[in-house]
Amino acid sequence: MSFVLHLPVLMVAVPIAVAVLISVLLTFKRNIAFVLSVLTMIFCLISSLFLMVKVITEGSFVYYVSDWPPPWGIEIFIDRLSVYMLLLIAIVGLISIIYSELYIKKVLDHQKIPFYYMLVLFLIGSIVGFVISGDIFNMFIFFEILSLSSYSLVAISGDREALRAGFRYLVMGIVSSLFILLGLGFIYSVTGTLNFTQIALRVKELSDLTVIQTGALLLIVAFIIEAAIFPLHVWLPKAHGKAPAPVSALLSGLVIGIGVFGMIKVVYYILPGVYPVSFVVFFRGLISVGIILGAIFALFENDLKILLAQSSISQIGFAAIGVFFFSYSGLMGSMLQLLNHAFAKSALFLGAGAVIYKTGFRNLDEMKGIGKRMPITMGFFAIGLASIASIPMTCGFVSKYYLCLAAIKQGLWGSVGAILLGGFLSLLYCLRIISCIFFEKPDSKVEVKEAPLKMLLPLGVLAFLTIFFGVFPRAAFVLIEPGVKEILGFLR
Amino acid sequence: MKKFIVIVLLVLVGLFLLLAVSKMPIMGDPDSPTNAIATSRYIAKGPQETGCNNLVSAIILNYRVYDTFGEITVIFVTLTAALAILGREKAGEGVSPLKVSPSPLVSTIMIIYIPFFIVFAFYVAIHGFNSIGGGFQGGVILASVLVIYALVFGYDEAVRKFPPKRRILFEGLAPLCFVVVGFMSILAGTNFLNLNFSSVSHFRNFLTLILEISLGLTSGVAIASLFYILKKVERE
Amino acid sequence: MLKASFSNLIYVVSMILFLIGFYAVAMRPSLIKKIIGINIMETAIFLFLIGIGNKKGGASPLVVEGIEKYVNPFPQAMVLMALVVGVGTTALALILAVRLFECENGEKR
Amino acid sequence: MFFQFVLLATIILLPLFGAGLVYWVSSKSAMLRNYLAASLTIVTLILTSILYCFSKGEAIVVGYPFLSFAEIRFSINPMSALLAFLTAFIWTAATLYSFTYLKSSSNQGRFYAFLLLAFSANLGVFLAGNFLTLFIFFEILGISAYPLIVHNEDKKAFKAGAKYLVMVFLGDIALLMGILLYCKVTGNIDFATGIKGTSEYIKFIIFALMGIGFGVKAGVIPFHIWLPDAHPVAPTPASALLSGVMIKVGVYGIIRSLFSIFGPEQSSIVVGSIVIWVGIITMLVAVFMALLQENAKKMLAYHSISQMGYIVLGVGCAAYLGVEGALALGGSMYHIVNHALFKSCLFLTVGAVYYRTGELNMYKLGGLVKKMPIVAFCTLVASLGISGVPLFNGYASKTLIHQALAHLGHGGWVGLVNVLFIVTCGGTIASFIKLFTLVFLGRAPKKYEKVKDASSSMLVGIMALAIMVFALGIFPGRFWTFFILPLLKHLGYTGTALSSIRTVNILTLHDIQSLVISLAVGIFIFTVGTRYGLFHLRFPRWFGVNYWFEQFALGVYFLLHEESHLIEMHTSRATREIKEMIAKKGRSTEALIEGESYVLRSLIFISKRHVKKIYLRVETYIVARANYIIKSLWSGFLAKTYRSLSASETKKEFNLYIEDLNFSIFLILFLLVLCFVSIKLIG
Known part of the structure; x- marks a missing residue:
């Protein structure tokens, strides 16, 4: 089983290498990009499954890249939560790549297609690198790759709106990565190391926390931008709405979730317990406002994809608020919400993409009664909506249940109100979409048929997973329950 | 009004940052945590463990070579993004020869100097082991050569001399080299990207050299490619 | 605070530089100037990092016989890598800005 | 125990999966769908009656682990068995009834599918x-x-x-x-x-x-x-x-x-x-x-x-x-x-x-x-x-x-x-x-x-x-x-x-x-x-709870929605009603009865026409005033904030884009300051 130890780092290296390989092979063969990326993602999926077995049986482990021990070399830190994230990444990545084939052919020029796959592979590789990294500077490097590939994926179609969205995302993203660099400088200056565990050890010996707090704050603000939490969500609606559908699925399902995971890393792994109460309260308030406002924005939006993007703001707020409860239930809810958002929101974007692929409709007004024309596609779409609206027997319900329970257990009534109101508003906008899609009488006389199987299958898998984890959430608990308990141990 | 608000906010941020700065250890203090840790290994054992007298090279090519791998990927991602958004430049299409032909003095000097520049670039790249220099620095010199060539002899001429097909291999060289070395180290039974996996110490130096050169080539050619691609837009 | 700041003058300067860059990003209407502002911020951080690695009387981290005291090489390596990353981000920003400029102008015609 | 578990699972899952099956079948043949729906409900009815036999003594509890501290748990006890049987009985009757009733209706497949889904959820609740x-089952029931x-x-x-x-x-x-x-x-x-x-x-x-x-x-x-x-x-x-x-x-x-x-x-x-x-x-x-x-x-x-x-x-x-x-x-x-x-x-x-x-x-x-x-x-x-x-x-x-x-x-x-x-x-x-x-x-x-x-x-x-x-x-x-x-x-x-x-x-x-x-x-x-026509009495709108709920919802809608055409709609409706009221002197007709919201109208009408008139005038005035205030508030400060926060579609110009961009950077700065302040507030 010793090869399993190398798998995390190979999950970073292989997608990147394959992407580079595609560019080299491009001169000989143009169509190879899709096949190679699917194979890579299958490799990632299989290795994350191996890793899952490994961490379940033997617990978390560290891996020294280049065999240099922590303060000098780079450490990779693989615990249950990161393996959990890896699984999500592999599944959603594989699904969106499979889905991309037809969609991208229709949306992009054929010269851009191989570059699209390359960028997606870079994105996947860098997300993996970011998640498993145990060193802040390494995290910064992968964060950069991640952001650069997301900016360019947003802007890839080259039309004006996409470019504007991409540029805005880029400016905010660069500022956020500079914050990481600055914060890392502060942390490095007082601890002398960039390794997570070592920093956590050194911080306990420090008498004055000002510098560390400044560093932590800069890191958190950077991840707030990346996770699109209110009020720094401004880049998100356009960026996710204007990108090609599979890209929106990846960005909305994974990348902003990765922002929250980055926050978890800062708050629990790197600098546990340096945050004053006022700061935590402030953050909870901020996120609560974001939850409600995002849902309200979504309620009055007409463009389906932008609506979904607006709802991402609200949904990612749910994931983020659990981080700042500092309790078992809160973190469980947060992790489950990441899962819910990865599957359900990806399914939604892919479903919206299927409609765009078949009809070119983007606005909700045009889609009246489309559920009657393409019932299976829209049925899967509805399952995604159900999960976003936290209807029982989908994983959205489980996550919000945990979050609410955590808030009630600590007596944080403001957060409870925000979560419940956010849930209610999500129900309302989901209802609006559903009643428009399924119950209104279709306007247009255009004959619309079911999406092709290659798009339907990925959607179906996501919908199935959403339901599966709603009915058997224990399947996810195998990884996250011990993982959450482990990182709560860091606080002490 | 807006200006005023932004300035006030910036001043506030600045005050908080200055507060943090004032609590930081005094600069240049030999006992500060950063220096203490660095001294204990990088400076004390660096040359023996990595074979590089240049400690910066030792860090980026051995202790933290994984970061360097990520970082060369950044360059490649940028290039990919440029290609995806702007498209590869095409030689000879819609050629408009330079409006002002280069002065013979400049062109002659350039023709004489360019080989030396290239040699210098490789020198800097290779010599990064033991003295000032390194792969990136060499790469930047290489890129500047390519850029100057385009500026002096015209864009089309440059693209004809260094066509995209030939550049592609160089652009992808470094990431592939890193991954191959990584695989080799895994196959040899050590961790990913361990350059010390062989007991023969020269082999380690050889690998470092290869990585250094590939870094130089890739960064140089990729930056030049970026320049060409941006230049293409300007022409259109 | 003032005294401590004075002894860490380079840090203070780099912070001010950082804020200047920030101002450019926040207020300048030109996209290119925004990108320049980003670069100023980057440079400020590099200065900051190099300052952290400084050691009084230390030689540059190039091992030569007879010298015992070297500055910390790690921030320098970090800056080197961040520099290259900065090149990448700047390039991408320029690419997007150029394309955006094209689009906006194309619309006007 | 195992038998009970299987029985319960069948009772709840049979209509659940049956719903999907019925939906699928309905595109093939209406006949088959009807038979399927009928047989599913009847089989469930029989199963619930078997279930009742187990419910005599102590409550039997079966379940499977769901959350970390709770399971999805079903219990067979006299109360739930009685209600489940009742549910199944009435459901069977209604399903049989609906075959003829819905014969010419569209979307029958959906109807039967959701009927079965609601059946399953209802049994689940009991x-x-x-x-x-x-x-969980309560909410599924509500939605289905x-x-x-x-x-x-x-x-x-x-x-x-x-x-x-x-x-x-x-x-x-x-x-x-x-x-x-x-x-x-x-x-x-x-x-x-x-x-x-x-x-x-x-x-x-x-x-x-x-x-x-x-x-x-x-x-x-x-x-x-x-x-x-x-x-x-x-x-x-x-x-x-x-x-x-x-x-x-x-x-x-x-x-x-x-x-x-x-x-x-x-x-x-x-x-x-x-x-x-x-x-x-x-x-x-x-x-x-x-x-x-x-x-x-x-x-x-x-x-x-x-x-x-x-x-x-x-x-x-x-x-x-x-x-x-x-x-x-x-x-x-x-x-x-x-x-x-x-x-x-x-x-x-x-x-x-x-x-x-x-x-x-x-x-x-x-x-x-x-x-x-x-x-x-x-x-x-x-x-x-x-x-x-x-x-x-x-x-x-x-x-x-x-x-x-x-x-x-x-x-x-x-x-x-x-x-x-x-x-x-x-x-x-x-x-x-x-x-x-x-x-x-x-x-x-x-x-x-x-x-x-x-x-x-x-x-x-x-x-x-x-x-x-x-x-x-x-x-x-x-x-x-x-x-x-x-x-x-x-x-x-x-x-x-x-x-x-x-x-x-x-x-x-x-x-x-x-x-x-x-x-x-x-x-x-x-x-x-019947003698005095009391059954035709109508009360004023504000008399019913419904009116207040509607007003509240409308108010929220006003607050949130930028283009409130509703103001015009509301005022015009009121004036139209006054006109109608004057035009028709007799008894209230169907045109005026829309639920209990238009209530007591005729009572007032019989006694004092003027009161009604004044009431409507005043109401119109107040509503229009309030809406004006809300609207002016909205179009000023709130709308601007909302628009800049939600990246709305209306901004087309590049300058505005740059303004938005600047605004987003400004937000970063603002948040940074807030965070710094919050971190220094106590700790």
């Missing part, structure tokens, strides 16, 4: 073994009823459906909150017989939250507003199920939560009296509203609310009396069963009339007794049932609840409750005399010459229910001993409390007396009402 499971309500897909249906869902979602939030608090207090979410060791205050809050959640579903006033809209617009089989079974889920939940929080021993007089008053107000107001309706289905919907009031009243008595309250609770449970039977039967008969004549307005029907004798007979049976006439089932349960009222004491408010109870009974009787005479007696209009009796598949459903109404009326004692007593035992009543009510005499002199009084009251109301 068989749930803890609050989490209860909540939506497609049934909006089945016709017209504007009215959408409006009713939206109102229904909003109310149900709000209720769900309250319920979830209550359940989570329960979880916090007790540490688990199992049903219990009373929480121990917490203050009354917290217990009351938990019960209030849960009560609101379940009360919305049960249609308890003031959360009933969705019900009179939603039940009439649904297709008849669906409204029969909505009224007959689905709102029972709410009452079941109230009983469950009451007994889990307080239990029979720790009953609270305060809670009891609140519940009693809620029940009595519900039954009285709803019966009053029912009398004023012209639409037969709407009248039945109001009667459903009123009958829920009876049940809630019984539950309140049980809470008030504590250990002694077994009789009241038994009466309530009995009434749940009875109401399910006769109300479904009534909806189905009215639906049959509608199917043949295409008319729901009672005043336009008449003389159908000769054309549709069997339907008329069944309507009569069910009407007698709901009116509480001996030999029909309603009598027994109403009498039990009335007897329980007597245990509360005498004089004071109890006397008032007693009087109100009898008045309500009278109102119910009057209302059903009205229904029967208007629809079936009298002279038939000419266009209904060729009306035939309902088709056989409809009649099967109707008659099955009518027979049950009759059967339960003849053998109330058997039913009491076999079904209700084990149930009470399960809920935590112990030996002494139970032994005293082993046999109950429901034909005492006192009961007959009150029956006669209420009959007299009913006949009096009916005669006076």
Whole structure:
């Protein structure tokens, strides 16, 4: 089983290498990009499954890249939560790549297609690198790759709106990565190391926390931008709405979730317990406002994809608020919400993409009664909506249940109100979409048929997973329950 | 009004940052945590463990070579993004020869100097082991050569001399080299990207050299490619 | 605070530089100037990092016989890598800005 | 144990997967779909009757692990088995009925699929073994009823459906909150017989939250507003199920939560009296509203609310009396069963009339007794049932609840409750005399010459229910001993409390007396009402709860929506109404009746036309003023913030884009400062 130890780092290296390989092979063969990326993602999926077995049986482990021990070399830190994230990444990545084939052919020029796959592979590789990294500077490097590939994926179609969205995302993203660099400088200056565990050890010996707090704050603000939490969500609606559908699925399902995971890393792994109460309260308030406002924005939006993007703001707020409860239930809810958002929101974007692929409709007004024309596609779409609206027997319900329970257990009534109101508003906008899609009488006389199987299958898998984890959430608990308990141990 | 608000906010941020700065250890203090840790290994054992007298090279090519791998990927991602958004430049299409032909003095000097520049670039790249220099620095010199060539002899001429097909291999060289070395180290039974996996110490130096050169080539050619691609837009 | 700041003058300067860059990003209407502002911020951080690695009387981290005291090489390596990353981000920003400029102008015609 | 688990799983999963199957089949063949739906419900009915055999002794609990501290748990006990059987029975009848009724309707596949889904969820609620499971199935039930309500897909249906869902979602939030608090207090979410060791205050809050959640579903006033809209617009089989079974889920939940929080021993007089008053107000107001309706289905919907009031009243008595309250609770449970039977039967008969004549307005029907004798007979049976006439089932349960009222004491408010109870009974009787005479007696209009009796598949459903109404009326004692007593035992009543009510005499002199009084009251109301046209009275809009809910929703909408065309809409509507009012001097017509929101109009109209005019003027003025203020606020500060925050579509210019970009950077800066401030505030 010793090869399993190398798998995390190979999950970073292989997608990147394959992407580079595609560019080299491009001169000989143009169509190879899709096949190679699917194979890579299958490799990632299989290795994350191996890793899952490994961490379940033997617990978390560290891996020294280049065999240099922590303060000098780079450490990779693989615990249950990161393996959990890896699984999500592999599944959603594989699904969106499979889905991309037809969609991208229709949306992009054929010269851009191989570059699209390359960028997606870079994105996947860098997300993996970011998640498993145990060193802040390494995290910064992968964060950069991640952001650069997301900016360019947003802007890839080259039309004006996409470019504007991409540029805005880029400016905010660069500022956020500079914050990481600055914060890392502060942390490095007082601890002398960039390794997570070592920093956590050194911080306990420090008498004055000002510098560390400044560093932590800069890191958190950077991840707030990346996770699109209110009020720094401004880049998100356009960026996710204007990108090609599979890209929106990846960005909305994974990348902003990765922002929250980055926050978890800062708050629990790197600098546990340096945050004053006022700061935590402030953050909870901020996120609560974001939850409600995002849902309200979504309620009055007409463009389906932008609506979904607006709802991402609200949904990612749910994931983020659990981080700042500092309790078992809160973190469980947060992790489950990441899962819910990865599957359900990806399914939604892919479903919206299927409609765009078949009809070119983007606005909700045009889609009246489309559920009657393409019932299976829209049925899967509805399952995604159900999960976003936290209807029982989908994983959205489980996550919000945990979050609410955590808030009630600590007596944080403001957060409870925000979560419940956010849930209610999500129900309302989901209802609006559903009643428009399924119950209104279709306007247009255009004959619309079911999406092709290659798009339907990925959607179906996501919908199935959403339901599966709603009915058997224990399947996810195998990884996250011990993982959450482990990182709560860091606080002490 | 807006200006005023932004300035006030910036001043506030600045005050908080200055507060943090004032609590930081005094600069240049030999006992500060950063220096203490660095001294204990990088400076004390660096040359023996990595074979590089240049400690910066030792860090980026051995202790933290994984970061360097990520970082060369950044360059490649940028290039990919440029290609995806702007498209590869095409030689000879819609050629408009330079409006002002280069002065013979400049062109002659350039023709004489360019080989030396290239040699210098490789020198800097290779010599990064033991003295000032390194792969990136060499790469930047290489890129500047390519850029100057385009500026002096015209864009089309440059693209004809260094066509995209030939550049592609160089652009992808470094990431592939890193991954191959990584695989080799895994196959040899050590961790990913361990350059010390062989007991023969020269082999380690050889690998470092290869990585250094590939870094130089890739960064140089990729930056030049970026320049060409941006230049293409300007022409259109 | 003032005294401590004075002894860490380079840090203070780099912070001010950082804020200047920030101002450019926040207020300048030109996209290119925004990108320049980003670069100023980057440079400020590099200065900051190099300052952290400084050691009084230390030689540059190039091992030569007879010298015992070297500055910390790690921030320098970090800056080197961040520099290259900065090149990448700047390039991408320029690419997007150029394309955006094209689009906006194309619309006007 | 394993057998029970399989049985339960089959009962709940069979309709669930059947729903998907039916949807799939419906695109292939309508015939096959109908057979499939029928056979699925019948098989489930048989399985639930098998289930009942296991429910005699201790509750059997099966489940599978779901969350880290709770499982999805089902329990087989007398209460849940009885209600599950009832559900399956009525569902079967309604499904059989709907084959003919929906023959020419579109989207039948969806209807049957969601009918089965709701069936599964309903069974799940009744068989749930803890609050989490209860909540899960409760919410699925609430959502799966939506497609049934909006089945016709017209504007009215959408409006009713939206109102229904909003109310149900709000209720769900309250319920979830209550359940989570329960979880916090007790540490688990199992049903219990009373929480121990917490203050009354917290217990009351938990019960209030849960009560609101379940009360919305049960249609308890003031959360009933969705019900009179939603039940009439649904297709008849669906409204029969909505009224007959689905709102029972709410009452079941109230009983469950009451007994889990307080239990029979720790009953609270305060809670009891609140519940009693809620029940009595519900039954009285709803019966009053029912009398004023012209639409037969709407009248039945109001009667459903009123009958829920009876049940809630019984539950309140049980809470008030504590250990002694077994009789009241038994009466309530009995009434749940009875109401399910006769109300479904009534909806189905009215639906049959509608199917043949295409008319729901009672005043336009008449003389159908000769054309549709069997339907008329069944309507009569069910009407007698709901009116509480001996030999029909309603009598027994109403009498039990009335007897329980007597245990509360005498004089004071109890006397008032007693009087109100009898008045309500009278109102119910009057209302059903009205229904029967208007629809079936009298002279038939000419266009209904060729009306035939309902088709056989409809009649099967109707008659099955009518027979049950009759059967339960003849053998109330058997039913009491076999079904209700084990149930009470399960809920935590112990030996002494139970032994005293082993046999109950429901034909005492006192009961007959009150029956006669209420009959007299009913006949009096009916005669006076028809003579003086009191049934056509309408109240002003602000009189109803609905109006305030709507105003609140509109206000929120104003606040949030930038382009409020609604202001113009609202003002123009008011002026139009004034014009209409002046134009028409006579009685109110259908044009003005839109639910209870346009209420009491005619009353004022008869007395003082000017008052009405001034009222509308003032209202228009105030609304316009308020809207103007809101709008000016909005278009100034709020709209700007909203637009810049939500990256709205209106900004096209590049300069504005740059402004947005600058704004986003400014936000980063702003947040940074806030964070720094917050971090330095204390620590």
